[in-house]
Amino acid sequence: MASKPPEKPISDDNKATDPLDDKFALPVGAAAAQVPSTKPPAPEKLVADKNAKAKPVDDDEDEDEDDDDDDDEELVVFTAREAAGAFGTIYAFTRPFLANRRKMLAFVGFGVLVETLFNVIMPLSLKFLIDDALGEEDFDALIKILSVLAVAGIITSIVAIWYERWDARLASSIISSARERLFGHVQELPSAYFARTKRGETLSRFSVDMASFETCIKSFANSALLPFLELIAGILLMFYLNWQLALVALLIFPITLIGPRILTPKAVQANYEQKQSEASILGTIQENIAAQAVIKAFSLQRRTMGWFRLRNDDTGKRIAAATFLSTMVERSVTISVLMLHLVVLAIGAYLATKGQITVGTFVTFESAFWEVSYNIAHVMHFIPVSIQTAAAVQHMNEMLDEPTRGSDKPNAPELPRVENNISFDRVTFQYENSRAPVLDNLSLKLDVGKKIAIVGPSGSGKSTLLNLILRLYMPDEGKVTIDGVDIRKVTRESLRSHMAVVFQENMLFNMSIRENIRLGKEGATDEEVVEAAKKAEIHRYIMGLPDKYDTQVGERGDTLSGGQRQRIAIARAIVRNPSVLLLDEATSALDQTTEAALNATLFKLAEGRTMISSTHRLTSVVEMDEIIVISGGQVIERGSHAELLALGGTYRELWDNQGRHTADEDDDDEEDDEDEDDEDEDDEE
Numbered sequence: 017m018a019s020k021p022p023e024k025p026i027s028d029d030n031k032a033t034d035p036l037d038d039k040f041a042l043p044v045g046a047a048a049a050q051v052p053s054t055k056p057p058a059p060e061k062l063v064a065d066k067n068a069k070a071k072p073v074d075d076d077e078d079e080d081e082d083d084d085d086d087d088d089e090e091l092v093v094f095t096a097r098e099a100a101g102a103f104g105t106i107y108a109f110t111r112p113f114l115a116n117r118r119k120m121l122a123f124v125g126f127g128v129l130v131e132t133l134f135n136v137i138m139p140l141s142l143k144f145l146i147d148d149a150l151g152e153e154d155f156d157a158l159i160k161i162l163s164v165l166a167v168a169g170i171i172t173s174i175v176a177i178w179y180e181r182w183d184a185r186l187a188s189s190i191i192s193s194a195r196e197r198l199f200g201h202v203q204e205l206p207s208a209y210f211a212r213t214k215r216g217e218t219l220s221r222f223s224v225d226m227a228s229f230e231t232c233i234k235s236f237a238n239s240a241l242l243p244f245l246e247l248i249a250g251i252l253l254m255f256y257l258n259w260q261l262a263l264v265a266l267l268i269f270p271i272t273l274i275g276p277r278i279l280t281p282k283a284v285q286a287n288y289e290q291k292q293s294e295a296s297i298l299g300t301i302q303e304n305i306a307a308q309a310v311i312k313a314f315s316l317q318r319r320t321m322g323w324f325r326l327r328n329d330d331t332g333k334r335i336a337a338a339t340f341l342s343t344m345v346e347r348s349v350t351i352s353v354l355m356l357h358l359v360v361l362a363i364g365a366y367l368a369t370k371g372q373i374t375v376g377t378f379v380t381f382e383s384a385f386w387e388v389s390y391n392i393a394h395v396m397h398f399i400p401v402s403i404q405t406a407a408a409v410q411h412m413n414e415m416l417d418e419p420t421r422g423s424d425k426p427n428a429p430e431l432p433r434v435e436n437n438i439s440f441d442r443v444t445f446q447y448e449n450s451r452a453p454v455l456d457n458l459s460l461k462l463d464v465g466k467k468i469a470i471v472g473p474s475g476s477g478k479s480t481l482l483n484l485i486l487r488l489y490m491p492d493e494g495k496v497t498i499d500g501v502d503i504r505k506v507t508r509e510s511l512r513s514h515m516a517v518v519f520q521e522n523m524l525f526n527m528s529i530r531e532n533i534r535l536g537k538e539g540a541t542d543e544e545v546v547e548a549a550k551k552a553e554i555h556r557y558i559m560g561l562p563d564k565y566d567t568q569v570g571e572r573g574d575t576l577s578g579g580q581r582q583r584i585a586i587a588r589a590i591v592r593n594p595s596v597l598l599l600d601e602a603t604s605a606l607d608q609t610t611e612a613a614l615n616a617t618l619f620k621l622a623e624g625r626t627m628i629s630s631t632h633r634l635t636s637v638v639e640m641d642e643i644i645v646i647s648g649g650q651v652i653e654r655g656s657h658a659e660l661l662a663l664g665g666t667y668r669e670l671w672d673n674q675g676r677h678t679a680d681e682d683d684d685d686e687e688d689d690e691d692e693d694d695e696d697e698d699d700e701e
C-alpha cells in the first residue's frame with residue numbers, strides 16, 4: 017500500500033505521524049521497560065528536588081508544607097512512571113495533549129485500521145487466485161477477485177491520503193502544545209532555578225529533546241501503529257491458513273526478542289548519557305558566545321577551543337556508543353527473523369509437497385509470514401526512536417519537575433500603594449548551595465518618599481536586599497513587610513505593580529524601542545511611552561533615529577550604547593509610574609560622565625517616590641537622603657553622607673578608598689590626555 021512503512025531505519029524518517037496508544041506499548045515498551053532501572057540520576061534528582069523544596073523560594077511557609085506533601089506524591093508518580101518503561105514515559109508526557117484532540121485521533125485510528133484491513137486482503141486474495149481461479153481455470157472467479165481488489169485498493173488509497181492529512185495536523189499540534197508547556201513552565205520557574213542552571217541546559221530541552229520527541233510523534237502512525245496492527249492481522253491470517261504451521265512459527269518467534277532484551281538497557285543508558293553530554297556542550301557554547309568580549313580581550317581562543325574539543329570529543333564518543341547500541345537492537349531482530357524464515361519456508365514447502373496444504377495456502381502463508389516479519393522489523397525499528405525519545409522526555413521532565421514559584425495564598429489581598437515604610441524584620445537569608453547566610457537576623461526600616469542608598473563591600477548582600485523586597489527570594493527567617501503587611505501575604509502581581517527596577521545589565525528585547533518601553537506597563541499608550549522617554553531624557557535621541565520609536569534595537573539592544581540602553585530601561589521603569597524605584601547598580605557600568613548625567617535624571621524621577629539604590633559607586637550616593645551600610649549580613653551604619661563621613665567607620669573607609677582610586681584614575685586620564693596631546697602634536701609635526 018502507498019503508505020507502507022519505509023525500509024530505512026525510522027530514526028531517520030521524519031515523514032508521517034500519529035497518536036500514541038498504550039495498547040501498542042508492548043514491543044516498544046518491552047524493549048524500553050529497562051529505562052527506569054538504568055536511568056542513573058533518578059535517586060539524586062529526587063533528593064535534589066527535596067533540597068530545593070526545603071528552601072522557601074518565592075513561596076510562603078504554609079505553601080511549602082503543602083509542597084512537601086506534593087513532593088512525596090511526585091516521588092510515587094515518578095517511580096510508577098519509571099516502572100511503566102520508556103513508552104509509558106512518552107505516553108504520560110503526551111497524554112495531556114491528546115485530551116482535546118479525540119476527533120483527530122479517531123480519524124487517524126480509522127484510517128490506519130482500513131489500511132491494515134487492505135493489507136490482509138491482499139495476501140489472502142493470493143490463496144483464492146491460485147486455488148480457485150488459476151487452479152480451476154475459472155475466469156469469472158478471477159474477474160471477481162481482481163475487481164474486489166481494485167475497489168478495495170482505490171478506497172484504501174483515498175482513506176490513506178485523508179488520514180495522513182489528519183495525522184500531520186495531529187502531530188504538529190501535539191508538538192506545539194508540548195513546546196508551549198515547556199515554555200510556560202520556564203516562565204513560572206523561580207529565580208533560584210535560573211541562578212543555578214546553565215542557560216544551555218534549559219535551551220537543550222527546547223532543541224535536542226524536543227527534536228527527538230518530534231521525530232517520534234511524527235513517525236508514530238506509519239512507523240509504529242500501522243506495522244503493529246498489520247503484525248496482529250498477519251498472525252491471525254497465518255492461523256486462519258494453517259494453525260499448526262502458525263503455531264510453530266509463533267513459538268520460535270520469541271527468539272527475535274532476545275537481542276533487544278540484552279541490548280536495550282545498554283542502549284537506554286548510552287542514549288541518556290548522550291543527552292546529558294549534548295546539554296553540557298550546548299551550555300559551553302552558550303557561555304562562550306556570551307563571553308566573546310572577554311575571550312578576545314584575553315586571547316583565550318586557543319584555550320576555549322581546547323575546552324570545547326574535550327567536551328566535543330566526549331560527546332562524539334557517547335553519540336557513537338548510543339547510535340551503535342540502538343542500531344544493534346534492530347539488527348539483532350532482522351538477523352533472527354531471517355533465520356526463522358528459513359525454518360518456516362522449509363516446513364511449509366515440505367507440507368505442500370506432501371499435499372497436506374494447498375499451493376495457494378503455502379504461498380499465502382509465506383506472504384503472511386513475510387508480512388509479519390517485515391512488520392516485526394518495523395516495530396523493532398521504532399525501538400531506537402522510542403529509546404531516544406524516552407531519554408529526551410526524561411530530560412524534559414526533569415525541568416518540568418522543577419518546582420515553580422508557587423501561587424499566591426488563596427484570597428490573598430492586593431497590596432495598596434506603599435504609604436509608610438518597607439521593613440526587614442529579623443531577616444535571615446541564605447542562597448541555595450551557599451555556605452553562610454548573606455543576611456543574618458537583619459532588621460531595617462526604609463521610609464517611603466526618600467532616596468536611600470544601600471552600600472557595602474562587594475558581596476555584602478546589597479542586591480539580595482532588593483531581591484527580597486521584590487519577593488524574588490523569600491527570607492529563611494523573619495519577614496519583609498510593607499506598611500506592616502508581610503509581602504508573602506499579598507499577591508505577587510500587586511506587590512510588583514508598585515515597583516520598577518533598573519538593573520546594571522538591562523535586557524532589551526529584539527523589538528522596537530516603543531515595545532521595549534511598553535514592556536514596563538501592559539497597554540501603555542504611545543503618549544505614555546513618549547512621556548516616559550522624555551523623563552528618561554532619551555526622547556531626543558530616539559527622534560533622531562530614522563525609524564524613531566519604531567527602531568529595532570537588535571539582539572540584546574546591541575545597536576545602542578550602554579548609556580542609551582540604560583535610559584531606555586529607565587523609561588521602561590518610569591512608564592509603570594512606580595511608587596518604589598529600585599536601582600541595582602543601575603549606573604555602575606557606565607563611564608563617570610554618563611553616570612553623573614543618568615544619576616541627575618534618576619534624582620529628578622525619584623521626586624514623589626521612594627528610591628532604593630544598591631551601589632558601590634559612592635560618588636552617586638552623596639546626595640541621597642539616607643545611606644545604609646551593610647556588611648557581614650548586618651546593617652552596620654546608617655545616616656547621611658556627611659554624618660557617615662564624620663562617623664569615621666566603614667563608610668569613611670570605603671569613601672577614602674574609592675577617592676584614592678578615582679584620583680588615580682583621574683591622574684591616569686590626565687596622563688593619557690597629555691600623551692594623546694603629544695601624539696597629536698607629533699602627528700601635526
Ligand SMILES: Nc1ncnc2c1ncn2[C@@H]1O[C@H](COP(=O)(O)OP(=O)(O)OP(=O)(O)O)[C@@H](O)[C@H]1O
Binds near residue numbers: 208480
Ligand atoms: N543566586 C545566588 N546563588 C548563590 N549565591 C548567591 C546568589 N546571588 C548572590 N549570591 C552570593 O550572595 C552574596 C551576596 O550577593 P549580592 O549580589 O547580594 O551582593 P552585593 O553586595 O550586591 O555584591 P556586589 O557589590 O558585588 O554586586 C555573595 O556572596 C554572592 O556570591
